[in-house]
Amino acid sequence: MNIKNFKYNEVGLNRFFGTLEAKIMELLWEEEIEEMSIKEVQLKLEQDKPLNFNTVMTVMNRLVDKGMLVKRTEARHSLYRPNQSKERFIDEQSKKLTENLYEEFGGLVVNHMIDVLKDVDQDLLNQLANKIQQLKRDSE
Template identity: 40%
Template sequence: MKRMGYRMEEEGVNRFLGSLESLIMELMWESGDWMNVQQLRESLKSEQVYSVNTIMTVLNRLSDKGILDKHAAGRGRNKLALFKVMVSREDFIMEQTRNVTEGLIKDFGEVVVAHMMDVVEELDPDLLRKVEQMLQEAKMRNSDDNTKSSK
């Protein structure tokens, strides 16, 4: 899957995908099955009606990004493009947030970690406890690795 851009002003999956891309992906993740353009068009419960060409363009873009699999069914005039998710919503979010975090830490290191800790402390004390536990586990793994490599 390709690395997506990151839009600070958006929320959720919209931080990585455009609004119609996000809307289509939510429908695709919910379905989990092969869908064609017409099925998606009917599933879009939006006040705005999207053309088949617009939806097809977005589906092709999502396929190019490695998020959707594209399959052709039928022949000639009956040929139909079908699409299915290649990555779960959770895996998509996991990979994209890792890419953002990795880039920030690579470029700004200590400053980013300090800001992350400040934000975690302010917003979610339970998450702070989880971070402390993860740090302890990482220290133990690191200690175990050092002990093994010195033998």
């Protein structure tokens, strides 16, 4: 999925999705049930505030169109599940964001990323050092 409008002032999934889209994705990723119907999603989300069934259906079908959910029809019910894990989604989006920032701003972005590593654990520093060494070897 290509995120067209990354919202850096937001937090969590709201950086990538609208508010209801983010709640639906989070719910489907957290649930231990493999698939959920629109009604099941609506009932779970209504614990926060009342939601119209048609609103939930529209947003879920929009997430299908965006490639985030897979829809399967069984009898008269549509069942939905995420197209990928939350971890894979975050990994892909953070990589695309980093690539876009690097393409636009170059080494400045890398310097700023390193600057925010003040309180990073030693394991991550070792992983980064290994990656840099591998890049150096590959470019020789």
